[in-house]
Amino acid sequence: MATVLGRPVPSDVPLREIDGVPCTTRAGIARLAGWPEGWSAHVRAGTDPAFPRALPRRAGGAYWYRLPDVETYLAVLAERARRKKPPAAEAGDPDELLDSAGAATALHLTTGTLRSYIRHSRPYWTGEKTGRPLLPPPDEQEETVSARGRIQVRRYWFRRTLAAHQGTRPGRGTGAGRPRTRRDHSGAE
Incomplete structure (x- = not known):
């Protein structure tokens, strides 16, 4: 055989x-x-x-x-x-709770990229979209009100949560981007 x-x-x-x-x-x-x-x-x-x-x-x-x-x-x-494949999350105490800056460092991202990942992941966290988010939902979050009266959300992830998510990410060029659509060229409406 x-x-x-x-x-x-x-x-x-x-x-x-x-x-x-x-x-x-x-x-x-x-x-x-x-x-x-x-x-x-x-x-x-x-x-x-x-x-x-x-x-x-x-x-x-x-x-x-x-x-x-x-x-x-x-x-x-x-x-x-x-x-x-993206690099593995930085090693450390798996029970360490990381804020956004710490999460960005652990994932080898800039804080700006992490903010973008959060913005694109929120619809998946809330169930508005199905599929795989760029980031896992935070393990903890807290809301505070700023001096200007705006609600601020601080998100925290355990290092083990980020490591598990990072380990299953597919990597660049594997289906992200513009969805494919079939075009109807028959002229029918």
């Missing part, structure tokens, strides 16, 4: 032995990489310099790629994903 990165190749991945070497197609590479069905592998084959080279001859109307080369490519993809 063929393996990739120490795991058996799933049964839905096309496999063929060519010149004594197990091979797969672009669809197989997409399945092994966890990409959605469609053109992902075709686009990457033309744009990613690390994408494996196809065997010189096609078989069954498809390009075939040596599994050892595919395994090397999957390792490159894993390293790219690892480099995108």
Whole structure:
């Protein structure tokens, strides 16, 4: 049975032995990489310099790629994903309660970036939006009234809360940004 990165190749991945070497197609590479069905592998084959080279001859109307080369490519993809991950939260007493400045330092952020993260995370904390917030909800918060009569909210997080959240963040380039929409070009209204 063929393996990739120490795991058996799933049964839905096309496999063929060519010149004594197990091979797969672009669809197989997409399945092994966890990409959605469609053109992902075709686009990457033309744009990613690390994408494996196809065997010189096609078989069954498809390009075939040596599994050892595919395994090397999957390792490159894993390293790219690892480099995108945000750094771990600074070590310290997990029970330490951090204010906003301390939380920013622990997360390797500026206080301005932390304020922006809070602003974008509040709708998730209150349930107005679903999904993953940029920051976890504070463990404690206190409201005070300023000398000008404005309500101020001070938020506090335990270091362990920030560390757990930071450890599960996906990193840059993994789906944030403008949502994808399908455009209807049929002219129908």
